[in-house]
Amino acid sequence: MNNVVSLNIFRFIILALTQVLICNHINFLGYINPYIYILFIILYPLKNNRMLFIFLSFLLGLTVDLFLDSGGINAAAALSIAYARPVILKFSFGMQYEHQTMKLNAVEFGSKFTYIAIMTILHHIILFSLEIFSASRILLVLQKTLFSSIFTIILCLLLSVIFSRENK
Amino acid sequence: MQQIINFIIRNKTFLLFLLLFSISILFTIQSHSYHKSKFINSANFLTGGVYNSINNISSYFNLKSQNQQLAEENNRLRMVLYGSESKKDSVYFDSIQFTSLYKFTPANIIKNSYSSTNNLLTLNKGAKDSIKQDFGVISSKGIIGIIDRTSNGYATVISVLNTTSQISAQLKKTNHFGTLTWNSESPELVQLIDIPKIAPVQVGDTIVTSGRSSIFPKNVLIGVIEDFKLDQAENFYEINVRLFNDMTNLEHVYVIQNIDKPEITKLLDE
Numbered sequence: 001m002n003n004v005v006s007l008n009i010f011r012f013i014i015l016a017l018t019q020v021l022i023c024n025h026i027n028f029l030g031y032i033n034p035y036i037y038i039l040f041i042i043l044y045p046l047k048n049n050r051m052l053f054i055f056l057s058f059l060l061g062l063t064v065d066l067f068l069d070s071g072g073i074n075a076a077a078a079l080s081i082a083y084a085r086p087v088i089l090k091f092s093f094g095m096q097y098e099h100q101t102m103k104l105n106a107v108e109f110g111s112k113f114t115y116i117a118i119m120t121i122l123h124h125i126i127l128f129s130l131e132i133f134s135a136s137r138i139l140l141v142l143q144k145t146l147f148s149s150i151f152t153i154i155l156c157l158l159l160s161v162i163f164s165r166e167n168k
Numbered sequence: 169m170q171q172i173i174n175f176i177i178r179n180k181t182f183l184l185f186l187l188l189f190s191i192s193i194l195f196t197i198q199s200h201s202y203h204k205s206k207f208i209n210s211a212n213f214l215t216g217g218v219y220n221s222i223n224n225i226s227s228y229f230n231l232k233s234q235n236q237q238l239a240e241e242n243n244r245l246r247m248v249l250y251g252s253e254s255k256k257d258s259v260y261f262d263s264i265q266f267t268s269l270y271k272f273t274p275a276n277i278i279k280n281s282y283s284s285t286n287n288l289l290t291l292n293k294g295a296k297d298s299i300k301q302d303f304g305v306i307s308s309k310g311i312i313g314i315i316d317r318t319s320n321g322y323a324t325v326i327s328v329l330n331t332t333s334q335i336s337a338q339l340k341k342t343n344h345f346g347t348l349t350w351n352s353e354s355p356e357l358v359q360l361i362d363i364p365k366i367a368p369v370q371v372g373d374t375i376v377t378s379g380r381s382s383i384f385p386k387n388v389l390i391g392v393i394e395d396f397k398l399d400q401a402e403n404f405y406e407i408n409v410r411l412f413n414d415m416t417n418l419e420h421v422y423v424i425q426n427i428d429k430p431e432i433t434k435l436l437d438e
Contacts, residue, residue, distance in 0.1 A: 017218075020218075021218075021222055024281075027282070027283045027416075030283060030354075030355070031283040031284075033283065050181050051180065051181060051184055054181065054184055054185055054188065055184070055188070058188045058191075058192070061192070062192070062195075065195070066210065066212070066214075066215050067210055067215050067218070067219075067279075068210070068281070068284075069199070069210050069281070069286075069288035069290075069324060070196075070199065070284065070286075071192075071195045071196035071197070071198060071199025071200065072191065072192030072193060072194065072195030072196040072199070073192070073196050075188070075191075075192035075195065076189055076192035076193060076196065079185065079188050079189055079192060080189070083181075083182075083185045130193075130196050131284055131285060131286075132285050132352075133196070133200060133285075140352075
């Protein structure tokens with residue numbers, strides 16, 4: 001139990017710092033940045049205190065906002081995917097999730113990909129619509145969402161594969 | 169009463185979500201209006217400190233290009249110094265001319281940003297270096313932005329690459345002035361609007377600050393005209409201006425304080 005808590009605290013700090021110090025300075029093709037801090041929300045333990053989880057996601061988003069001078073856009077986006085996570089989990093993993101028997105690092109690749117992709121796209125849509133904040137520029141929102149999502153999904157899958165421990 | 173408490177307990181997650189979501193929307197809306205982002209800005213002790221220590225390392229990476237830029241500026245200033253023969257043999261008779269209207273403070277950019285729609289930069293100088301809101305920021309090549317918020321040791325700058333930024337600018341060869349805005353499409357191009365149709369605009373003309381806003385002195389360089397067209401009403405030009413500054417590679421900047429600004433604002437308020 002203690003191990004899980006310290007692991008998540010460690011993940012929180014490392015992901016927030018990596019996000020603001022490295023990932024937001026990539027600017028691939030001028031504007032494409034990955035938002036890898038949502039890995040914290042994606043990989044958070046499934047059996048959790050939901051209130052605490054939602055609050056921690058909000059705090060993580062707000063920390064990133066603090067560094068990026070972006071108001072509350074990351075906080076709102078992170079909070080929303082944390083709130084919607086049970087629904088997305090049920091959609092991607094079906095019965096396996098409802099029976100409470102699954103572990104996130106021991107599921108088949110297809111459903112894991114669906115799960116990460118839906119979480120990322122939802123996060124990015126909220127993030128960019130709040131950042132641009134104008135209905136007349138919806139094409140720019142969709143364009144940014146599409147390209148940044150591809151980048152984020154690839155990085156999240158790679159990171160979750162590299163850092164997953166083989167629990168037999 | 170029992171019912172209400174039951175309702176709150178039943179929906180406590182949703183209510184917490186709603187509460188936190190409205191807080192974040194509030195912060196977002198605040199950050200969209202000028203000078204209102206009170207809590208969430210990177211000029212505080214924690215974020216400024218982290219950026220400063222990282223900048224101590226990362227500033228080595230572009231040392232060469234920054235040195236080059238400073239050497240070019242030195243070269244230009246030296247040419248001005250030795251080129252002005254006319255004033256060499258005369259003495260200032262009016263001692264008022266000695267005191268400059270503007271005070272310059274050198275600073276370093278510790279966080280640059282150019283890819284979002286509202287870009288803010290962070291400087292490593294703040295209130296203890298007597299930097300305040302609405303001071304101008306320039307580099308050796310041209311305009312950068314305006315100071316937004318300051319903490320003790322750090323300050324945030326509203327970059328010209330910010331959709332809320334509006335800076336008064338004019339053509340260098342005539343005095344037709346307009347407003348400098350940004351449409352968030354490219355970090356190299358900004359838009360100059362409200363230049364009257366009668367102005368003789370040509371591709372390649374230089375755009376400078378107009379000195380009307382009491383933030384920037386007159387004739388600070390901005391960029392050259394890339395292309396231009398008339399707006400929908402066909403009364404004003406919309407001009408794309410290519411910036412002299414490479415906004416993606418900034419390090420050494422100068423903060424400008426207008427000594428007379430309190431006097432000017434007092435006059436305007438009356």
